Amino acid sequence: MSNQRRLPRDGEDMNDRMFADLKPMRLDELTDEAYRRRRSDDLARAFHTDHSLRPSRRLSMSRRPFLFVTAAIGAGLAAAAIVVVPDMVSTSVPGPAASSPSSAQSLSTRNVSARSFLLAAAETVAREPAGSGSYWYTRKRASEPVQNAMTEDGAEFKALHAKFNAKMAELKDKPAELKAAQKEFIDAITKLKEEKLPYKAVVSYTTEHWRAADNDAKDRMNDNQDVKISFATPQEEAKWKEAGSPMLHDDKPETSEMKTMMPVSLDNPSLTLQTVADLPTDKEGLERRLRSLHAESRKKKGSFADDYLPQTGLDLMSAPLTPGTRSALFKVLAEQPNFKSNGQVTDGLGRTGVALTYQSTGPEGKVDFTMTFDPKTADLLEYSFTNVGKSIPEWKVAFEKMGWAEKAGERPQG
């Protein structure tokens, strides 16, 4: 028996052993208990869920640049909330601008409803030709409020640490007080790591993703590129400087390659790069399929319209759908009365688009989900989630490019 401390023979071994021993025993109890409690339901749920997965193959789909449509929009649709700049909307839409359809300027000031816009978009995308490729490529610029500073680089952290070290020396002969000081330090550091910033900052970064259509091929991701921090006002930036200008986001780009085989929609595990091409191409068929997917999704307890469709619709908008399915999706969205138009907007990349907002009630209250579309091609330019009453979106993503590529690392043409 020995009361002597083990001294490290090898620093890494000691650190790893120590870290390993920090794993709480309660974790195993919790996982055992949950395993027993949930196993039957989880297995039953899986066994009752369709598991069809088509063999991998080269995929094809339709994408092409702008096609000016002459869709026939019902005369009764141009009402209610206002959308501006539907260049793709039929020249048969009644209204003052219809008298001079050749003028781009006059088209850009025409007002129609969200429903009209979505139906016109359905017509536009239905006419696009097929494309194909081996990798589905997306390049997007994400922006989100910085929640926490990278604490260990901040002045407050350094001050806490210095104070703690001083206290350690001071209390070396007072074990009870030393223990209390350690706990105080852990609490303070944890609070610092988790606490909200006293100023508002937004981080933006670019992600490129090549998703392999072949199950045996690797995805590639170039992530965290071109990181930029911005402040709403000079006063906010001054507060950040007062706090010691802590680093707010890792600024190193990362590249990874791996077989992820992730579904295109986390709420719909059966929707993969392969299976989205098989979705129905008519509105009724697609809605039936989506309602069926909703019934087996983790959002089945929430409503189809409020809890399921916005996120799934978004996931599909940025996936390689066939022209028919994309068109049907616009028609399904057009049936949702909660979609309102914000009119003409400029997205985070400075592009002009038409924004449609769907308000739903989430766990934290009302949330505005906004999708911005290119008025000529109906391409999704940007989407965002904003808590009602807040000026900065919780999450905003601008799509710079999406389409098929032949190789990972190569960008689509055009």
Add this chain to the structure above:
Amino acid sequence: MDDRQERFTGLYDRNYRRVLGYALLRAEPGVAEDVASETFLIAWKRLNVLPEHPLPWLLGVARNMLAKQRDSRCQRQALVDRIAALTTAQDHLIWDIAEHVVDRETALAVLAALPEQDLEAMALATWHGLPPEQAAAVMGCSTRTYNVRLHRARKRLGKALHVEIEEGTALAHLRTTRPQFSEET
């Protein structure tokens, strides 16, 4: 039960606890259990194309799902905070038996000061036993980046503990005032 169901049941039985354990260190139990269940539902759909070693893939799916949870139940929780929330008297007892060079609170205090990504890198290596290439797949980074994080975590941990040991007569004193349970064999 057909072959497919049998395979899935085996996958679930072998990995559920590890997936939930991973999620529990990032989210409160209700969310963590939902994430684990959804992870396995996705695995059921992808059963025929799962990698030979499915755990990294499962943890990667769970990690992705946790990252996409944007409601109030999923506010950032520091790993050390989750460890503290789950710690019981039994953990202190085991720590004492192991006779580490510092006590548990000190080790946690050192860990608290590390970046969360570095802590995750250590957890994947030591708690989940994943080799670098698999741990990197979970974290969505290159093996090189993962190795840098792991190395940095070990280095910072080692440096911090070294300082504690060098200066830590206080800690030594604290340790020797605590009851010892260890029997050296």
